[in-house]
Amino acid sequence: MPETHVDPCGAVLERARALVEDRSLAHVRAWKTANPGALAIGYLPIYVPRPLFEALGCLPVALFGGGDELEIVRGDSYFQSYICHIPRSTLELGLSGHLDPLDGMVFPSICDVIRNLGGMWRMLFPDRYVAYLDIPQNFDMATGGRFFAHAMREIAEALGARGAKRLDAAALRRAIGGENARRASLERLDAIRRAEPWRLRASEAYLIARAGAGLPAATHRALVDEAVEAASRRPARLIDNARVVLRGSFCEQPPLDLIRSLEKAGCDIVDDDFQLGLRTIDGEIAVGEDEDPLDALARTYLQRGVATASRYIANDVKGAALVSRVRECGADGVVFAAASFCDPALLDQPMLEAALDRASIPHTSFKFAENNAQFQTIREQAGAFSDSVKLWGAER
Ligand code: SF4
Numbered sequence: 001m002p003e004t005h006v007d008p009c010g011a012v013l014e015r016a017r018a019l020v021e022d023r024s025l026a027h028v029r030a031w032k033t034a035n036p037g038a039l040a041i042g043y044l045p046i047y048v049p050r051p052l053f054e055a056l057g058c059l060p061v062a063l064f065g066g067g068d069e070l071e072i073v074r075g076d077s078y079f080q081s082y083i084c085h086i087p088r089s090t091l092e093l094g095l096s097g098h099l100d101p102l103d104g105m106v107f108p109s110i111c112d113v114i115r116n117l118g119g120m121w122r123m124l125f126p127d128r129y130v131a132y133l134d135i136p137q138n139f140d141m142a143t144g145g146r147f148f149a150h151a152m153r154e155i156a157e158a159l160g161a162r163g164a165k166r167l168d169a170a171a172l173r174r175a176i177g178g179e180n181a182r183r184a185s186l187e188r189l190d191a192i193r194r195a196e197p198w199r200l201r202a203s204e205a206y207l208i209a210r211a212g213a214g215l216p217a218a219t220h221r222a223l224v225d226e227a228v229e230a231a232s233r234r235p236a237r238l239i240d241n242a243r244v245v246l247r248g249s250f251c252e253q254p255p256l257d258l259i260r261s262l263e264k265a266g267c268d269i270v271d272d273d274f275q276l277g278l279r280t281i282d283g284e285i286a287v288g289e290d291e292d293p294l295d296a297l298a299r300t301y302l303q304r305g306v307a308t309a310s311r312y313i314a315n316d317v318k319g320a321a322l323v324s325r326v327r328e329c330g331a332d333g334v335v336f337a338a339a340s341f342c343d344p345a346l347l348d349q350p351m352l353e354a355a356l357d358r359a360s361i362p363h364t365s366f367k368f369a370e371n372n373a374q375f376q377t378i379r380e381q382a383g384a385f386s387d388s389v390k391l392w393g394a395e396r
Contacts, residue, residue, distance in 0.1 A: 008233040012226045013204055016211035020256075023066065023093065028101040028214050031059050039164050040214075041129070042099060043106040044090065044114050045251040046310055047280040048133060049297045051175035052152050054216060057165040061102060062213035062277055065089040068255040068371045078120060084339045085369045086252040087117045094125065103162065104129025106155070110251065110310040111344050129162055131155055137312045139302045141295075148298040172293040178217035180284040185224040192231050194270045194329055198239045200231040202246075202269035203259040210253075210275050241268040242386040242393070243331045247322065247352065248338035248345040250276040250308055254368045261375040262335065266386035270329045273308065282306050309344035318348060319355025326361050332389040335382065336365035362389050 007013075019027060028040045040059040053060040066072070066089030074095050075088035093099050105128065107118030115132065122130045133151060136144030156167040165171070189208060193200045208227045212220030246262075250273040262269060282304045287296040305311055307321040326334060334356055338345035349365065356363045364385040366378050 008230040009200070009204065009227060012223065012230055013207060016207040016223065016227070019211040019215070020207055020213075021067075021069075022214075023070065024098045025061065025101045025214060028059060028061055031214075031216075032101060035059075037163055039103040039129075039159060039162060040101055041104045041106060041159070042102040043133075044086075044108060044110070044117070045275075045277055046108065046110055046308065047135065047277045047301075047305075048106050048108055049152060049301070050217065050277075051172060051179045051285070051297065052156065052167075052294070053159075054175040054178065055165075055172040056156055056159055056167060058159060059214065059216060062275065063090060063093075063099075064210070064213065064251075064253045064275070065370050066093055067253070068257075068373060070371070072371075082341055083113050084252050084341045085371060086339070087113050089370065090117065091120065091124075094121070102128070104131070104159070106131045106133050108133045109135050111342075113343075129158060131158065135310070136298075136302065139313075141299055141302060145295065145298040145302055148301065149292075149294050152294055152297065167294070169293055172297075173287055175217070176285050176287055176293055176297065178221070182212070182217040182221040182224070183279070183281070183284060185221045185228065186278060188228050189224050189231075190271070192228060193268075196236075197241070197243070197268035197270055198237045199234050200227070201260075201263055202272060203256060203263060206256065206259060206272075206274055209278060212278065213275070239268070240390070241266045242333065242389045243268050243270045243329065244333050244335045244386075244389075245270065245322070245326050245329055245331045246272040246274075246335045246337055248336045248342070248349065248365075249274050250310075250345070251342065252339035252370050254337055254339075255370060255372055255375075258337075258368055258372060258375050258378065261379045262382045265379045265382035266390075267335065267382050269335075270331055271325060276306070276308060280305055280308075309348045315348070315351035316355070319352055319358075322352050323355055323359045323361065326356075326359075332393045333362040333364070333385065335385070336363060338365070338367055340367045340369050362393070 038057050042061045042063050050060045065086035072092050075092035107114050118132045136148045138144035193205050244267045246269045281300050285300045287293045307318045
């Protein structure tokens with residue numbers, strides 16, 4: 001094949017895909033072999049302070065369920081039918097041994113489903129470390145900040161008792177620096193698809209970002225940087241698509257083929273909330289010279305956590321944040337794609353839609369499950385939406 005036909009992004013995308021599809025966590029096993037005695041700690045969406053775990057010498061591993069390839073045998077028997085799919089597939093992964101490389105699990109306070117799953121985990125895996133992390137909903141540093149720092153210290157002490165390193169301010173500063181560098185690289189990746197979506201499709205950026213779920217920040221940053229460099233060498237293509245912002249997929253993830261279906265239907269997803277945990281802090285985590293880095297982690301979450309469904313702030317603030325994001329991205333409209341029965345996403349959606357209506361920004365919505373296999377209806381709906389915003393968007 002002539003060299004001009006070789007996709008510069010091919011190799012890095014293939015590596016990212018292998019990491020995303022590694023449901024048995026072989027890469028986590030490899031990390032543990034290379035770091036004897038170190039702990040790998042899984043966590044559910046959306047957010048945990050990853051630098052805390054890295055500072056303790058642990059590997060934080062974000063889990064996003066089982067996707068569309070995993071057969072659910074036992075997971076269904078633990079849950080009623082009218083909740084989302086991610087707890088069943090996560091339980092299936094645990095009961096079938098896929099998550100054995102993990103020494104513990106952290107369940108952040110996003111919704112009752114995750115809370116219940118945490119309780120079940122404690123009963124089903126009594127020898128493993130299990131923590132419920134109450135993310136603060138009071139955004140005052142003297143209250144919520146103190147509470148969050150205390151919760152993080154408790155995790156550090158519990159993991160220390162299981163062999164993790166002692167919490168050390170210098171190590172935490174270094175880990176925060178590593179997270180800031182990863183975050184900056186992810187921002188460069190996102191900037192490419194905002195400016196030139198043909199250079200890196202959303203489905204490709206998705207793979208590159210999600211590949212870091214179980215990688216140390218420095219390793220993931222190198223992968224993201226490689227993708228950014230490779231994308232810059234892709235030849236230009238002209239694609240007449242609608243530019244859309246996607247919201248609602250911060251926890252259970254849509255199947256990759258569903259994202260591709262949206263692209264094929266004429267939507268360039270220029271901004272999304274897939275794997276929001278990697279982007280929960282808006283900008284970098286700054287640590288003052290005399291500041292305890294743990295307080296800095298707490299403060300930054302309180303002050304610069306992105307407006308999303310698990311953050312209990314006024315609806316008009318969330319609506320204004322979405323409208324302003326649409327404008328910053330030069331998007332033509334918004335696609336709401338929430339997991340079926342996802343209470344946090346579906347409760348916020350009407351208020352967000354009202355804010356978009358007031359700003360005359362078109363939107364459409366659908367629901368999915370991580371194990372959906374048929375996308376024809378969604379593709380037709382997205383195609384009609386894309387056509388309509390392209391035809392009539394300029395008249396708004
Ligand atoms: S998909 Fe929604 S309802 Fe289900 S666990 Fe995640 S946040 Fe909770």
